[in-house]
Amino acid sequence: MNIDRISYVRKRLAESQLSDFPKYTNCLGLDIEVHKDVFWDDDNNVTGRWVTENIPPMAGKRVLEIGCGCGLTALFLAKNGASHVLATDVTPNAITNTMANARRNGITNVTSIKSDLYQNVDKKSRFDCIVFHSPSTRVPENFEFSSMIEYSSFDPGGSLLTRFLQGARTYLTPTGTMILAYNVSRNESAITDKLEKLGLPHKLIGRKKITSDGMINLHLYEIWPLPDE
Template identity: 75%
Template structure:
């Protein structure tokens, strides 16, 4: 277990909560409020903003975002041409925050459901895009979360990544794709090795090193499931 990495992430999450809530921000044409226990990087939400700016256009598409936070990506896509967006998060505070921001911006083609990945998503639903900015810090299977906000950053045993890649294929339209944001940190092969082990065709569509120490090094992938695995 990388205790330095865990301490770094926990410190960053703790610092994000040292504010009076709600906080307010204007980002990518959206007027946002951020609630307590929902992650928002005080540096103009650099990671979430970068992912949102680099997600492929969703004009006319149905979209599912897993891990919606305060709703930035989901609302941006809903506002800019998606036919409908379903925003989900394991954190109930995030769902309430996203729906408050939908109301704040007059965006009606979005719904929200609290869900651990697909647990509470209608199994008959299909989407043209499934988007997930995954928690990238691996921790032991028995890791004790100290708050709901920690689910945004920690992946016990790598299970979140495995479940996402295996389950997403059941929720995609015939030409649908997964959009996967991942902090590769100092191991750029982490995600590609996993995709290749599952025989999932993919391409890197954007990358950016956010911090000079390499602790936040984001890659964004587009992933296609194999037809026989649907």
């Protein structure tokens, strides 16, 4: 466990909650409101904005987004051609926030449910793409969250990534793919090592060092699930 990194992330999250809520902004052509305990970082959500802008076009596709936050990515994809987006998050504030923003922008092809990864997603549903900007700071399995917003960044036991990758095949169409955004921090092989261990074909489609110290170093991958045995 990296104590320095946990402190860094906790400080960043706490600072994001110092303003009055809801707060309002315009981002990627969307009129956005942000609720308390939903993460929206400095510089008009530079991390979420970069991830959203670099996701391949989803015209005509059914998309599942895991970890929707205020709904920026889900709404952007729905507005720009996706046939339908199911936006999920483990925190109820994010679900409420996403649907509030759908109404603000007159977007009707987005629905949202509370779910821990795939837990509450209908097992009969199939998607052309599953998008996940994964929490990347590993903490102990018995980690005590001090606020709801910490679910956006901390991964208790380090199991989220494996559960996401292994569960995706159940919910993807035969030609479906995953889009994974991950902060590799100072370890640029963090994701590729995991993908190679699981035998999953993948392609790096974007990378962006957000902070000069390397603490926020985003990689964006397209991943293909292994076929049914």
